[in-house]
Amino acid sequence: MSPEGEEKRILVVEDAFLIGMDLKISLEQLGWVVLGPAPSASRAMSILEREACDAAILDVNLGRETSESVADYLTNHHVPYFFLTGYDSLNIKDPALQQMPLYRKPMNREGLADAIKKHLDNGKAA
Template identity: 35%
Template sequence: MTTTDHTPRVLIVEDESMLVMLLEDLLPTLGYEVAGSAGSVEQALAALDEAPIDLAVVDVNLAGTPSFPVADALRERGVPFLFTTGYGHEGLPERFVDAPVLAKPFRRHDMESVLTRLRPPA
């Protein structure tokens, strides 16, 4: 995790293109830079190696594949993240019981609130 005085960079891990576009529009209005997006576990893991990120928004289900390997990799790197899902905490393994979860559809205020709590210190 980086702790400098730059705009925090967010990786979007989401397979629904409409939600990716929504987040790409929303995040800059909340004071975040979109570092990139990934629609699969493989793409997300590659993105973690390609560009520095400070936060991540991770959909639990990527086209039928759980995104937990991405969450594990983020934790190993010390990168804060939140899950988005239509299922709530019920679908999460025990190791992610403490991870913030936003239910889909989420509101702007809810996304802003969670990202503010996760935002690394400047």
């Protein structure tokens, strides 16, 4: 757990505006500072280049691309994250990424809070 009072910063990558906005509101209410939401991998990468990031939630399919490159970057920088997808199968080729935690839409606030507690806060502590 991060020290009390320190900002926890979470990146949201999601190509649907309304879902991105809702995640942002929910996460802010859970006490996170939200980076994004970013609709594309390139937007996400440009945020990551500028800002410190403690955790991330990644939609898998971003219209014309996937969030794989962002996931790679986060893995390499030991930033915990999980995938959130509306598809039944995961379009990710990298077997390492296939091992990452995956949640399916729709996900309510309680589900979101649980997933964050399980994967992202713990990840930060580690």
